[in-house]
Amino acid sequence: MKRSDWTWGLTAGLALGLLGLALRGAGVAYPLEGLFAQITYALGTPAVFNLLHGLFGYGELAKNLAFAGTALAWLLAHPLLWWAARRSLPLGLGLAFAAYAASAYALPGGWLAAGLYALIFAGLVRVLRRRPRAPAPAPDPARRESLRTLALLAAGLALWGQVRAQARAAWDKIAGLWPEQIGQSRLYVVSKNPAFLDPDLRGKPYALEVTGLVGQPLTLDLEALKALPSADLVHTMTCISNPVGGDLIGCVKWRGVPLKALLDKAGVKPEARFIVWEAADRYTESIALTELPAEALLAYAAENPQGGKFEDLEPRHGYPTRVLLPGRYGMKQPKWLTRITLTDKETTGYWAQRGWSRSAVIRTMSRIDTPKRNARLKAGEETFVAGIAYAGGRALERVEVSLDGGKTWQKAELRPPRAKYAWQQWALPWKPEKGDHTLQVRAVEVGERVQDPTAREPLPDGATGYHTVRVRAG
Numbered sequence: 001m002k003r004s005d006w007t008w009g010l011t012a013g014l015a016l017g018l019l020g021l022a023l024r025g026a027g028v029a030y031p032l033e034g035l036f037a038q039i040t041y042a043l044g045t046p047a048v049f050n051l052l053h054g055l056f057g058y059g060e061l062a063k064n065l066a067f068a069g070t071a072l073a074w075l076l077a078h079p080l081l082w083w084a085a086r087r088s089l090p091l092g093l094g095l096a097f098a099a100y101a102a103s104a105y106a107l108p109g110g111w112l113a114a115g116l117y118a119l120i121f122a123g124l125v126r127v128l129r130r131r132p133r134a135p136a137p138a139p140d141p142a143r144r145e146s147l148r149t150l151a152l153l154a155a156g157l158a159l160w161g162q163v164r165a166q167a168r169a170a171w172d173k174i175a176g177l178w179p180e181q182i183g184q185s186r187l188y189v190v191s192k193n194p195a196f197l198d199p200d201l202r203g204k205p206y207a208l209e210v211t212g213l214v215g216q217p218l219t220l221d222l223e224a225l226k227a228l229p230s231a232d233l234v235h236t237m238t239c240i241s242n243p244v245g246g247d248l249i250g251c252v253k254w255r256g257v258p259l260k261a262l263l264d265k266a267g268v269k270p271e272a273r274f275i276v277w278e279a280a281d282r283y284t285e286s287i288a289l290t291e292l293p294a295e296a297l298l299a300y301a302a303e304n305p306q307g308g309k310f311e312d313l314e315p316r317h318g319y320p321t322r323v324l325l326p327g328r329y330g331m332k333q334p335k336w337l338t339r340i341t342l343t344d345k346e347t348t349g350y351w352a353q354r355g356w357s358r359s360a361v362i363r364t365m366s367r368i369d370t371p372k373r374n375a376r377l378k379a380g381e382e383t384f385v386a387g388i389a390y391a392g393g394r395a396l397e398r399v400e401v402s403l404d405g406g407k408t409w410q411k412a413e414l415r416p417p418r419a420k421y422a423w424q425q426w427a428l429p430w431k432p433e434k435g436d437h438t439l440q441v442r443a444v445e446v447g448e449r450v451q452d453p454t455a456r457e458p459l460p461d462g463a464t465g466y467h468t469v470r471v472r473a474g
């Protein structure tokens, strides 16, 4: 081995290690993580485990040292691979694939990721290694060279597509898990009215008023609203009366007019401090201007995930327009909106008058979608504990699952959020042993803010506590 093998090898190992972090965010298996899992699994045998923890204590230190060791092993492997690849690129490619596959094979999509990493590695070798200056005997070597590079690139791209598709499919394959986005037809419906008394404004004259402390009062029908510049918002609607584990929650992509734009058009007077909403069913709500989220939307359409087309709001979801106030419970988001009034005095909304929270800020929640409670599972068969989690627009650090009724917790795979106000899917592969199991889930926000464990009823501020599901495996 030459010195350059060391320099280039270590550089490539470092680059791939770092690149891997970014790829991991995009759902590609991270070989370093697989290697770490295998090494710690081996070290986890009781004797070794006790020895290590006797030496380093039970804190994070032992784990971090183990990871540092893994990273070092990873780095040191790369000069060797580089040396091999310099002698023969196919040999290097093969060895690299073997090494990455040995690290990542146990992770979902691990084999594909290994292929992708090996190709990137080979690409690095081709680009970075100094070519011998020997006279080229082959006919038209430049052309052949670029063809080979192109082939490598094409293979890399194809594999990348595969990896992405598989990462997506892996989530879609978990039976019973709610999708990243639902259509309005699957969204829960809550209203203060008996359904037959809900407003149905289809085919009726409609005018939305913007009035009160504004420079230029507005009256807009649906056409006029649709003619204004629009925005899309992936937004999770949830009801303050949703019990822990309940399904009064759903993430939908909406389209409408940004409220800020509408307010600018009307010209809010300086003395205005609150927005009061009024709806066709005489529902009212309000919010302080300073608390209006920048993304707040006057929605008139929702995306149908089958086909991706935007459709008018269904009557039960507020046709023709409704308010979307991300981060707040559904009660702050009137349907069948008819009037927006700017005022200097606070008013109390329909549910707040009845004792529910005034601010109605969404509490961090997580739910187990599968397995269902009292499910009968096959002992020893690989399955998933999976569900959704949402923190009202605050970022989630991780989701943890307990398979033993809250005694111990482990990190689940958390799918990166589609958007700020999207719920997130999470999943943990699980091979249940024979017997009864109590599953629990909790979400952890950035800054180690763990979801509130106290069991509370929805009234008045929204339910808290961990969703708990008992199942039997036999």
Ligand SMILES: Nc1nc2c(c(=O)[nH]1)N[C@H]1C(S)=C(S)[C@@H](COP(=O)(O)O)O[C@H]1N2
Pocket (backbone or CB within 6 Å): 187, 188, 189, 190, 191, 192, 193, 237, 238, 239, 240, 279, 280, 281, 283, 316, 317, 318, 329, 330, 331, 332, 333, 334, 335, 336
């Ligand atoms: N006009 C009007 N808007 C309303 C309500 C209502 O009774 N009347 N209920 C609110 C409540 S409590 C919730 S949870 C959401 C539910 O919206 P969805 O039925 O579209 O899911 O609408 C809100 N907007």
Ligand SMILES: [Mo]
Pocket (backbone or CB within 6 Å): 190, 238, 239, 240, 241, 329, 330, 331
């Ligand atoms: Mo609600």
